[in-house]
Amino acid sequence: MLRREDAMPESADETVEGAPIVLTRGADAPWSGHRSGMSIQFGVSGELSGSRNVFMTHQRIPPGMESTPHVHTNCETAMFVLAGPVLMRHGPALELEHRAASGDFLYVPANAPHQIVNPSRTEDAAVVLCRDAAEEIVREL
Structure with a gap:
């Protein structure tokens, strides 16, 4: 939900005056490997x-990747599925599943056990992730 500026609490204005707006061009941002087998392109972070x-x-x-x-102990995560399907296992014992398709959104609270799976045997899945911390802290289970 969007709010008008006059409806925002005063404490919501934490903008650093004079801070630049930063553009990261996707075509210029390198892809890097991840321990899980995913390829990650960083767009916004504390360092970048x-x-x-x-x-x-x-x-x-990639196909079949789990x-x-x-x-994530310090942040919530929002995910937008660009290309799917993406299977999100969750719950204390990962006993629950959501199957997300292209155009779907997923929300993961901080400290919520989860596992991302590409159930396809032939096609890459692609997602955009956004977290409410400049750097994430991950604890593997």
Whole structure:
């Protein structure tokens, strides 16, 4: 939900005056490998753009890839599925599943056990992730 400026509490204005708006061009941002087998392209982070509270990546998930079960201890995660399907296992024992398709959104609370899976045997999946911390802290389960 969007709010008008006059409806925002005074404490919401934490903008650093004079801080630059930073553009990271996707064509220029390198892809890097991840321990899970995903390829990650960093777009917004503390190191890359000076962000204090936002972390955003574009991730390719190869066919059949399963991340290790894990939690993000310091942040919430929002995910937008660009190309799917993406299977999100969750719950204390990863006993629950959401199957997301292209155009779907997923929300993962801080400290929520989860595992990302590409159930396709032939096609990459792709997602955009955004977290409410400039750097994430991950604990594998």
